[in-house]
Amino acid sequence: MIKSFLTNRLNRRSLIAIFAALAVIGSGTVVYATHSWGSYHWAQTSNPFTLKLGDNVSSIWDGYLSEASSDWSVSSSTLLGTSIVAGGTNNTKGKLTPKNCVPTSGRVEVCNAKYGSTGWLGVAQIWANGSHIVQGTAKMNDTYFNTQKYNTPAWRRLVMCQEVAHTFGLSHQDENFSNINLGTCMDYTDDPDGTIKGQLSNEHPNIHDFDQLALIYAHLDTSATLGAEAPSAQGKSGHAPADVSEPGEWGRVLRRDGNGRPSHYERDLGNGQKVFTFVFWAD
Template identity: 45%
Template sequence: MTKPTLRRLMAALSLGLAAVAVTTVAHATHSWGGYHWARTTPQFTLKLGNNMTTADWRAHLAQTSSDWNSGNSAVLTAIVAGTSNKRCSMVAGTTQVCNGTYGNNGWLGLASINITGGTHITQGSAKMNDTYFNTSTYNNPNERKHVVCQEVAHTFGLDHQSTDGSSQNSCMDYFSNTGANATSTLSTKPNQHDFDELNLIYAHLDSTTTVAMIAAQVAAFSQGPAAAVRDISDDPQSWGQLVRQSPNGRSSHYERENGDGSRNVTHVYWTLEVAERCVSCDHRFQR
């Protein structure tokens, strides 16, 4: 190889490396506020409490758990018996997953986490609203898979890859598997960028853990008046302040400071109808 050829090759190679670096930075933006579970090992297993009441939701939860595990990323999931209720009260050290007819409140899916020390997730909940999933617009397996995959993964600390409605073929986008796309399986599973992002979020180790607490710690954390303070209620006011909303109005992020120094952050996935009616409104107050 002549010297100029070698130089050209090196230049091309460094350009390639620069492109890789830029890409990695871009993907690093879909962490949800840097929130993550504290853990002392590079890979950990998050318990998903199965409170699903129907066979199809149970099957979709099983599928999404195995899909998230398929990347062999820092975050693995295991489905355990649900210990929550229809309201989907949080249980320390776990994400409780629920479906229910939560009413005509405008939201299809809701993911909420409790944070201590600014960034550490202590507990989470993911809810799917059958009031809408039982209607013809949303009542199809692909839309259900998309939403459960996304809401569960918000509780890992993962944000959306895109909110403009285009498909990145990741469940962390806002493609709508409805209408002409009801039979499309696009965006019903995580993609490689999601796994890469999880590995970035969880690249460091913590000296403590907020997962795999022993039973006595879970019981202590999950009982008493303090536990209620660290959870949201059925009242959308309990989500706190609207912090940001996607330009098309389908995705909102709320935060609430709790009296005990912890914080609740909630992701809301609104229906097409409520978003279209007024894209920039706080949809809680729009009936």
């Protein structure tokens, strides 16, 4: 929580100064700028690695999914790449019903649907076993993206970019909608492309996101949760039985956004297994 607080309140330069000061003080605790929400990450046995994004989205979203995938794969510093594969949610592409964005072990499923007047524009969910992510979903709510306010390339880019990145283990850099844009899709804003207030665009990641990913994924694990060879997250490990689609199933609130709305939930499934839900609320 302290780390999150720091990330929210201070810019990176300030953080660097603080860490330098900490180093001088000689604190034994290693602290670093972070907007992961814990140590949660996909387990991988080699670097770099590629995370599969299942394409369950309709044609209007295909370009935004491609853009997000390449946005998150281009940095020279990245250890993580993404690739788009056929959707695995057992549904007809683009015709998902609200309950359906069924996760697939070892990868991420990306979906859009008219989820209704739920209040949210986008939701990302991560299933974790211990500290390792085993599967994820990212959902875009067309009930809002079909409205005049949100039916813009800038809003679609921002939300797609952010929801996909939550499945990597990244959280927000800032959660106040009216703060000046940080130039990353991991920053809440009411001006996604920066044209309303003449500021940076929040439609794509920034270097701080890649720095964070490099920290999260610097180590190798002895076995992978990533990819088709991953041990099943269904059945034995007990992920499948819990329904976590509805807000009442998201568990306890971990964080709230700048408007006081819950933005991050944790549902404890027992046996070291948890589901985390990130919510991007509409106005």
